[in-house]
Amino acid sequence: MIIVSDKTVLVLGAGIGGLVAARELRRRLDPTDRVVLVDRRSTSSFAPSLLWVMSGQRRADQITIDLRRLRRRGIEIVTADVLEIDAARGKVSTREGGLAFDRLVVALGADLAPDAMPGFSEGAHNVYTIEGATSAGEELRGLREGRVVVLVTRTPYKCPAAPYEAALLAEAVLRGRGVRSRCSIDVYTPEPYPMPTAGPLLGGAVADMLDERGITLHAQTTTESIEPDSREIVLAGGERVGYDLLLGVPPHRAPDVVRDSGLAAESGFIPVDRGTLATPAEGVFAIGDVTTIPIAGEKFLPKAGVFAEGEAMVVARRIADDLGGRRPGAVFQGKGSCFIEMGDGVAAFAGGDFYAQDEPKITLRRPGRHWHLAKIGFEQYWKRRWL
Numbered sequence: 001m002i003i004v005s006d007k008t009v010l011v012l013g014a015g016i017g018g019l020v021a022a023r024e025l026r027r028r029l030d031p032t033d034r035v036v037l038v039d040r041r042s043t044s045s046f047a048p049s050l051l052w053v054m055s056g057q058r059r060a061d062q063i064t065i066d067l068r069r070l071r072r073r074g075i076e077i078v079t080a081d082v083l084e085i086d087a088a089r090g091k092v093s094t095r096e097g098g099l100a101f102d103r104l105v106v107a108l109g110a111d112l113a114p115d116a117m118p119g120f121s122e123g124a125h126n127v128y129t130i131e132g133a134t135s136a137g138e139e140l141r142g143l144r145e146g147r148v149v150v151l152v153t154r155t156p157y158k159c160p161a162a163p164y165e166a167a168l169l170a171e172a173v174l175r176g177r178g179v180r181s182r183c184s185i186d187v188y189t190p191e192p193y194p195m196p197t198a199g200p201l202l203g204g205a206v207a208d209m210l211d212e213r214g215i216t217l218h219a220q221t222t223t224e225s226i227e228p229d230s231r232e233i234v235l236a237g238g239e240r241v242g243y244d245l246l247l248g249v250p251p252h253r254a255p256d257v258v259r260d261s262g263l264a265a266e267s268g269f270i271p272v273d274r275g276t277l278a279t280p281a282e283g284v285f286a287i288g289d290v291t292t293i294p295i296a297g298e299k300f301l302p303k304a305g306v307f308a309e310g311e312a313m314v315v316a317r318r319i320a321d322d323l324g325g326r327r328p329g330a331v332f333q334g335k336g337s338c339f340i341e342m343g344d345g346v347a348a349f350a351g352g353d354f355y356a357q358d359e360p361k362i363t364l365r366r367p368g369r370h371w372h373l374a375k376i377g378f379e380q381y382w383k384r385r386w387l
Contacts, residue, residue: 006030006032007034007102007103007323008036008099008101008102008103009025009029009034009036009101009103009104009105010092010099010101010103010104010105011035011037011038011107012038012039012082012085012092012105012107013038013039013106013107013108013109014038014039014041014067015047015288015289015308016047016305016308016309016312017109017288017305017309017311018037018039018107018312019037019065019386019387020308020313020316020386021287021316022035022037023070023073023075024312024313024316024317025105025316025319026073026074028317028320029319029320029323036075036077036078036101037075037078038078038094039067039077039078039079040081041067042066042067042068043065043066043067044067045060045064045065045130046064046065046383047128047158047159048159048339048375048379049062049063049379050063050130050133050162051127051133051162051165051166051169052341053130054127054133054134054136054166054169054170054247055172055173055343056173060133060134063130064130065383065387069387078094078099079096080094080096081094081095082108082257083095083257084257084261085261085263087104087261087262087279087281087284088262088281090102102323103285103319103322103323104283104284105285105286105312105319106286106287106290107286107288107290107312108255109158109255109289110156110157110252110253110289110290110303111252111255112129112250112251113253114248114250116154116250116251116253117154117223117225117226118224119226119227120153120226120250120251122226123226123231123246123248124226124247124248124250125139125245125246125247125248126248126250127166127247127248127249128158128159128249128250132248136245136247137173140170140173140174140245143174143244143245144179145183145244146182146183146184146245147185147186147242147243147245148170148174148183148247149185149243149245149246149247150164150166150167150170150186150187150188150248150249151163151188151189151223151226151233151246151247151249152187152189152249153223153249153250155190156300156303157251157252157303158289158303158305159338160194160197160302160303160338161194161195161206161339163187163189163247163249164187164195164209164210165341166247167185167187167213167247168209168210168213168215168340168341168342168343169343170185170247171185171215171343172342172343172344185213185214185216186218186241187215188218188221188223189220189221190220190222191219192219192220193219194206194207194210194217195302196299197295197299197300197302197360198350198354198360198362199362202350205348205364206340209340209367213342221235222235222236223235224236226246226248227240230242231243231246233246252289253268254267254268254269254270254290255290262281263279263280263284263286265292269291270286270290270292271292271293272291272293274293274301274355275331275332276314276318276331276332277291277311277315285315287315288312291311295334296355296356296357296359296360297358297359299360301334301354302336302354304336304338306337306338307354310333310335310336311332313330314331314332318330333353333355334353334354334355334356335351335352336351336352336354337349337351337352339371339374339375339378341372342367345372346371347367347368347371347372347374348365348367348371349364349371350363350364350365351363
């Protein structure tokens with residue numbers, strides 16, 4: 001039996017998850033089916049390389065992607081803000097008009113919300129943006145002495161290793177410039193230890209990496225505000241911490257359109273089946289940072305690109321099988337890994353099973369140059385495969 005589908009699959013968001021979902025859907029779906037990718041911007045940045053912009057190993061244009069080039073792959077691109085998601089009626093409203101869908105993939109991510117931390121926009125370099133990573137790098141390479149602070153303002157946040165990588169890379173830049181002895185580096189975070197979802201063994205290992213480089217970790221510290229005029233962080237209880245250069249991780253929140261969609265939990269993020277990534281709404285899936293997925297130990301799956309990519313692959317296969325008249329069988333297994341850049345051309349690598357029954361089972365590999373080279377290889381592979 002030949003099935004002619006002629007359906008529309010709509011993908012909202014062109015981060016890692018959305019890009020992978022759109023490309024994999026286009027590869028697997030019948031040519032009569034439409035794949036439409038919607039994002040507020042016409043470009044996207046490869047987030048895993050943002051800190052290389054800060055450290056001077058990449059230029060901003062080297063990690064910036066023009067989404068319009070995906071049109072030659074048969075993907076329709078709509079550059080517009082998403083205003084409303086009506087899952088029950090199968091429609092999405094954008095500033096460029098309405099879009100009907102037969103299947104929907106919500107990959108809108110977690111919005112950066114610097115406004116939720118008083119003084120952040122004026123006092124900190126937001127290392128989760130191209131602009132912030134660029135300005136942080138410029139100031140880092142001009143600093144002669146003083147105190148560098150890496151600040152995690154709130155949890156949850158995406159890319160759990162990033163603040164600690166930022167501290168290690170900043171240390172390497174200052175040491176390479178010969179000014180490290182005149183600079184101190186501190187990390188302030190509300191977390192009990194680095195990357196707590198992965199467990200205390202990995203967290204302790206990352207803390208040791210910081211300690212070996214003379215970086216002071218201040219865990220379980222809550223920030224109330226930032227005072228840009230005096231260059232101070234105000235902690236809960238009133239303690240003030242001075243800084244000369246502040247590298248910040250801003251608060252994150254679910255996009256307003258997701259909060260108002262009827263798909264979200266109280267947190268604002270979307271609960272999904274952890275194997276299929278299906279939402280309670282028929283034909284609607286959510287992937288990546290916009291989701292909330294419980295795992296063992298009363299924790300939640302980290303917000304990280306590696307999970308968004310794996311989830312996108314599963315969802316694309318399930319949608320393609322469904323529309324093609326086949327029984328969907330792909331299931332997301334909760335496996336994930338990440339590189340931890342340490343500077344000096346050295347990195348560590350950690351990965352494992354985040355869906356393990358009692359607690360995530362994660363292994364940290366010994367740091368070495370080969371892991372740094374592997375991350376470079378991964379960056380190039382990703383661009384070739386998905387763009």
